[in-house]
Amino acid sequence: MTSTSAQKRSSDARPLQLEDFRRVEMTNFNESTRTSQAAIWYRDALYVGTGRAMLGFMGRYTAKQGDQAGAGPGRFGAMRPDTGGREEDGAQVWRYVPGTNEWTLVYNSPLVEGRDGKVRARDRSVRAIGICQTSSDSEPALYLGVGSLERQVVFVRSTDGINFEECEEQGFGLGDVDVPSARNIAELDGRMYSTPTGKNFGRGMWDDNLTDYPFVFETSDPLHGHWRPVNEAGFGDGNNHSINELVAFEGCLYAATINDRRGFQVWKTRPEGDPPYRWTRILENGAWRPISSVPSAMKVYNGALYICATLQRQGRNGRDRFGPFPAEMIRVYPDDTWDLVSGTPRFTPNGFKRPTSGMLGGLGDYFTHVFWRMAEYDGWLYMGTAGWKWMPTYLRDRNDLTPEQLQWLQEQTNARVDGEFSLWRTRDGDHWEAVTRTGFPGANPLNYGIRELISTPVGLYVFPTCKVGASKGGGLEIWNAHKDHL
Amino acid sequence: MREPLFILAPARSFTSVVCGMIGNHPEMLGLPETNLFAAGTLDGLRQVHHARPRFATGLLRAIAQLGLGGQTEEDVDAAQRWLNEQAGSMSTADLFRDLADWADGRALIDKSPMHVFREGALDRIIDAFPGARFLHLTRHPRDNCESIYEMSNSGTLAQGGRELTPDRMWLKPHLRIMELMETVPADQHMLVRGESLMADPKTYLPQIAEWLQIRTDDEAIGAMMRPEESPFACMGPSNARLGNDPRFLQSPKLRPFKEKPSDLDTPLSWDSALVFDETLRHYAMTFGY
Numbered sequence: 086m087t088s089t090s091a092q093k094r095s096s097d098a099r100p101l102q103l104e105d106f107r108r109v110e111m112t113n114f115n116e117s118t119r120t121s122q123a124a125i126w127y128r129d130a131l132y133v134g135t136g137r138a139m140l141g142f143m144g145r146y147t148a149k150q151g152d153q154a155g156a157g158p159g160r161f162g163a164m165r166p167d168t169g170g171r172e173e174d175g176a177q178v179w180r181y182v183p184g185t186n187e188w189t190l191v192y193n194s195p196l197v198e199g200r201d202g203k204v205r206a207r208d209r210s211v212r213a214i215g216i217c218q219t220s221s222d223s224e225p226a227l228y229l230g231v232g233s234l235e236r237q238v239v240f241v242r243s244t245d246g247i248n249f250e251e252c253e254e255q256g257f258g259l260g261d262v263d264v265p266s267a268r269n270i271a272e273l274d275g276r277m278y279s280t281p282t283g284k285n286f287g288r289g290m291w292d293d294n295l296t297d298y299p300f301v302f303e304t305s306d307p308l309h310g311h312w313r314p315v316n317e318a319g320f321g322d323g324n325n326h327s328i329n330e331l332v333a334f335e336g337c338l339y340a341a342t343i344n345d346r347r348g349f350q351v352w353k354t355r356p357e358g359d360p361p362y363r364w365t366r367i368l369e370n371g372a373w374r375p376i377s378s379v380p381s382a383m384k385v386y387n388g389a390l391y392i393c394a395t396l397q398r399q400g401r402n403g404r405d406r407f408g409p410f411p412a413e414m415i416r417v418y419p420d421d422t423w424d425l426v427s428g429t430p431r432f433t434p435n436g437f438k439r440p441t442s443g444m445l446g447g448l449g450d451y452f453t454h455v456f457w458r459m460a461e462y463d464g465w466l467y468m469g470t471a472g473w474k475w476m477p478t479y480l481r482d483r484n485d486l487t488p489e490q491l492q493w494l495q496e497q498t499n500a501r502v503d504g505e506f507s508l509w510r511t512r513d514g515d516h517w518e519a520v521t522r523t524g525f526p527g528a529n530p531l532n533y534g535i536r537e538l539i540s541t542p543v544g545l546y547v548f549p550t551c552k553v554g555a556s557k558g559g560g561l562e563i564w565n566a567h568k569d570h571l
Numbered sequence: 572m573r574e575p576l577f578i579l580a581p582a583r584s585f586t587s588v589v590c591g592m593i594g595n596h597p598e599m600l601g602l603p604e605t606n607l608f609a610a611g612t613l614d615g616l617r618q619v620h621h622a623r624p625r626f627a628t629g630l631l632r633a634i635a636q637l638g639l640g641g642q643t644e645e646d647v648d649a650a651q652r653w654l655n656e657q658a659g660s661m662s663t664a665d666l667f668r669d670l671a672d673w674a675d676g677r678a679l680i681d682k683s684p685m686h687v688f689r690e691g692a693l694d695r696i697i698d699a700f701p702g703a704r705f706l707h708l709t710r711h712p713r714d715n716c717e718s719i720y721e722m723s724n725s726g727t728l729a730q731g732g733r734e735l736t737p738d739r740m741w742l743k744p745h746l747r748i749m750e751l752m753e754t755v756p757a758d759q760h761m762l763v764r765g766e767s768l769m770a771d772p773k774t775y776l777p778q779i780a781e782w783l784q785i786r787t788d789d790e791a792i793g794a795m796m797r798p799e800e801s802p803f804a805c806m807g808p809s810n811a812r813l814g815n816d817p818r819f820l821q822s823p824k825l826r827p828f829k830e831k832p833s834d835l836d837t838p839l840s841w842d843s844a845l846v847f848d849e850t851l852r853h854y855a856m857t858f859g860y
Binding site for chain 2: 346347370373375376403404407429430431432433434436437445484485487490
């Protein structure tokens with residue numbers, strides 16, 4: 086345990102309560118905006134990178150206009166209701182100064198001519214954000230990985246938080262390939278690391294989380310690109326389809342993979358010498374619960390790395406229909422030993438693992454699909470979730486269940502509260518208390534999860550995610566609670 | 572009476588050797604296949620035995636060994652007489668309790684595969700022993716199905732005249748077990764992948780002992796590595812030869828096991844039309860296959 090964390094644990098800080106949260110007034114976000122998964126505190130302001138609503142259900146129908154389906158333009162997309170916003174509405178980055186409640190648009194997706202000749206926003210969402218001072222940066226710079234609707238991921242950079250410039254080498258400099266987005270940004274020893282994600286197959290969004298390039302990329306000069314892979318593709322495992330989480334911890338880089346065949350893996354390296362670096366696999370087979378295909382969040386807290394995982398859900402068929410499977414949480418220590426914090430007890434090559442929280446998956450909630458984001462604020466670790474019930478794919482075609490089992494699932498699903506999600510907190514990582522289990526009172530009922538949590542000197546910011554953009558009655562909300570306002 | 576342990580798995584899923592290992596722990600006693608809960612009463616059980624006499628063998632050996640102290644032909648005959656003398660309305664759960672009372676304080680382990688195939692058997696177990704523990708044991712569906720097919724062809728496994736399909740052999744028993752586990756407190760049931768346990772018993776047996784809250788010292792774990800020491804790990808007398816997997820009875824010592832690669836994609840060896848459907852594949856992957 087670090088001295089800082091020890092001080093925090095010994096403090097008597099009153100944790101945030103549900104009634105402490107206030108909705109932040111927002112103006113002028115474009116009407117497609119439904120989420121943020123890339124916010125950060127930088128130079129005394131909050132930066133909010135946005136994601137627009139999909140162009141069709143799960144984006145697949147627009148994607149089918151692309152090369153993958155070989156279908157003509159509009160053949161599928163036009164038949165499906167979209168989920169909000171105009172095509173010229175794309176990703177944005179907003180700057181918020183809490184003291185004055187002033188919002189400033191500091192980045193807006195350029196309009197480009199699409200492959201079908203129509204003019205539309207180039208960028209769909211900001212999914213990676215970080216403050217890095219690489220050996221090429223004279224001061225800490227703000228970097229964002231901006232995902233594209235039909236082209237390649239672009240990194241943008243700012244050193245004042247006002248002016249942004251595009252970095253060179255779109256798509257990690259891989260050439261004319263399908264690399265539409267980036268998932269993470271991490272910094273270690275003067276180098277910036279990131280991972281590609283997504284498949285467009287032309288335009289739209291074929292898959293948000295998988296990639297043809299399951300690499301960790303490194304650069305010491307992100308402004309000019311110069312990206313280079315630092316691992317073997319998928320760490321040598323063809324079932325590792327993406328690197329979904331990436332963090333630096335105790336001088337090492339930790340990369341967690343999506344593996345829908347065997348369960349997620351976690352790899353670790355101390356980047357020394359020339360790449361590819363020597364990586365060690367410290368977790369595999371979904372931490373011996375193979376249903377956990379996707380690592381959904383990683384966060385360093387009190388000298389340990391918390392890893393959340395669940396079943397990836399990207400559609401209405403396949404393994405989705407066998408849910409629900411509650412999310413799980415693992416805690417990894419620098420010596421590679423690990424605890425199961427929340428999840429199903431199991432026998433493993435590393436010993437008998439029982440949940441240290443005393444709670445099964447979902448922190449005891451069978452219908453918690455994902456532990457989505459974590460943030461440390463005032464000596465407490467907060468964690469936001471999303472559930473299964475808002476899109477109950479698991480109620481269809483269940484010939485594996487008895488009528489009694491199916492009836493129970495139906496009854497539980499019917500008990501859903503509109504806008505529900507959970508926000509949890511803990512001081513020691515084992516004793517978890519719910520701040521809310523049903524979302525925020527007065528929030529949009531179309532919210533279904535917490536996609537971003539940011540700790541700042543002016544409080545904890547919570548970013549619920551919404552099914553649709555403002556044009557369809559939804560839109561991004563931001564909530565804040567400050568310890569000094571208690 | 573110490574709470575029993577039930578090993579739940581389809582036939583041909585390492586149940587014999589796993590029961591032998593755990594059952595040789597100083598605080599445990601592994602039974603042969605009693606098939607007791609195939610019926611609720613002894614009358615019902617007699618009907619099962621009448622239709623399939625071999626299903627009585629394990630129970631007779633258990634009664635003989637625990638009640639009479641041996642497994643000679645005379646002991647088995649005496650066990651049969653004692654069984655016949657019991658009131659027909661006596662519950663099979665009470666008979667199981669009798670066995671437990673005769674076990675000198677050791678907790679019984681039952682591993683009868685019939686319990687996961689027979690309608691109502693698992694409900695009878697949980698109704699009678701709500702504090703019991705359950706070890707859900709798995710094996711790769713391909714290896715499991717191939718093994719069942721081989722045994723049924725050799726005449727050593729009764730199949731009841733029904734068609735052998737992966738669904739019936741592997742999926743349905745596992746679904747039935749999982750449904751039961753939903754009703755059991757989390758600390759009373761565990762899943763173990765049979766291949767992992769067989770390949771590395773020194774890693775997994777102490778964990779099972781820890782879960783069962785029994786001794787985990789070297790002496791106790793060492794005993795678990797010697798399933799051949801069980802009084803039931805051998806052929807029985809001429810009037811009760813089996814009562815367990817014949818291969819285990821002939822060669823009960825733990826042998827080095829190396830998991831061989833098996834896939835979920837290709838048809839089963841004896842019928843090119845028999846492939847694993849999406850549902851079976853899903854559950855197989857969930858178990859780590």
